[in-house]
Amino acid sequence: MTDQPQIIVDKVSHLYRPPNGRPVLALEDISLDVRPQEFLALLGPSGCGKSTLLYLMGGFIPIETGSISVGGKPVKEPGPDRGIVFQHFALFPWKTVRDNVLYGLEKGGLPRAEREQTAQHFIDLVGLSGFEDSYPSQLSGGMKQRTAIARTLAIDPDILLMDEPFGALDAQTRHLMQMELLSIWRKRPKTVIFVTHDVQEAVYLADRIAVMSARPGRIKTIVENKLDRNDPGLFKSPAFAEKVDDIWTLVRAEAMKMQGVRAS
Ligand SMILES: Nc1ncnc2c1ncn2[C@@H]1O[C@H](COP(=O)(O)OP(=O)(O)OP(=O)(O)O)[C@@H](O)[C@H]1O
Numbered sequence: 001m002t003d004q005p006q007i008i009v010d011k012v013s014h015l016y017r018p019p020n021g022r023p024v025l026a027l028e029d030i031s032l033d034v035r036p037q038e039f040l041a042l043l044g045p046s047g048c049g050k051s052t053l054l055y056l057m058g059g060f061i062p063i064e065t066g067s068i069s070v071g072g073k074p075v076k077e078p079g080p081d082r083g084i085v086f087q088h089f090a091l092f093p094w095k096t097v098r099d100n101v102l103y104g105l106e107k108g109g110l111p112r113a114e115r116e117q118t119a120q121h122f123i124d125l126v127g128l129s130g131f132e133d134s135y136p137s138q139l140s141g142g143m144k145q146r147t148a149i150a151r152t153l154a155i156d157p158d159i160l161l162m163d164e165p166f167g168a169l170d171a172q173t174r175h176l177m178q179m180e181l182l183s184i185w186r187k188r189p190k191t192v193i194f195v196t197h198d199v200q201e202a203v204y205l206a207d208r209i210a211v212m213s214a215r216p217g218r219i220k221t222i223v224e225n226k227l228d229r230n231d232p233g234l235f236k237s238p239a240f241a242e243k244v245d246d247i248w249t250l251v252r253a254e255a256m257k258m259q260g261v262r263a264s
Helices: 050-058 097-103 112-125 141-154 171-187 199-205 238-263
Strands: 007-016 024-034 039-043 065-070 082-085 159-163 191-196 208-212 219-224
Touching: 007 050, 024 050, 024 065, 024 219, 039 050, 039 199, 050 065, 050 082, 050 159, 050 191, 082 141, 097 112, 097 141, 112 141, 141 171, 171 199, 191 199, 199 238, 208 238, 219 238
Parallel strands: 039 191, 039 208, 082 159, 159 191
Antiparallel strands: 007 024, 007 065, 208 219
């Protein structure tokens, strides 16, 4: 890991202008550097603009104020260097697991046999061997999300943008998926930006945690996470509970501000 930032977010603000409603200032003056191959969590209360920031980095919505660069180039549109995984699985229901994973590889110009080999490699990596011919309706939530992750990983992006990818899963599956994601990330290190409003999830997964303020979203603070995430007992350790508690205190203040905003 070098210390040169791979992603530079510089003074970004974002105003939504819905056709039938008041404009919403979702982000204000966000500056953030992300290092290559670091796992960064974007943490904050609901509505603070986490997804908006992720989509701006992905090039899915235009940047109007400030700038974002990836590898020194300004972000103008989505690109194969940035893969995204959404909360809701976004699979093609009429395609099998194999074909869903192959879909992302179709544009790459690789021969069919090579594409199939790559797809199989990532299906195995996410633990779905034996389910290649299943359709999404035949899979559990966790398996659907694994398929979506395999599809994104198969394209081999340098950067993974993950928008609450485990938010729709039950607590047990969620923890298994977190462990699996860490293990995949160790095998194939990538820059990961992981949006969550779950403090435990952020502390369990991330090298650094950017805590965002209530709307308009700003970066309130960035916390370095020095806990040993290779430690299998980490989740149950006092140090983990203490870190979660410290960060929860920061987030709670913002969540309460958000409630106030809603109540007014
Ligand atoms: N297309 C849109 N038009 C108008 N306002 C929007 C639009 N998308 C998001 N917003 C508003 O911008 C703010 C930030 O939304 P965003 O989805 O980025 O927040 P978030 O932190 O990801 O929330 P959550 O954790 O609930 O998913 C919210 O107040 C939301 O209502």
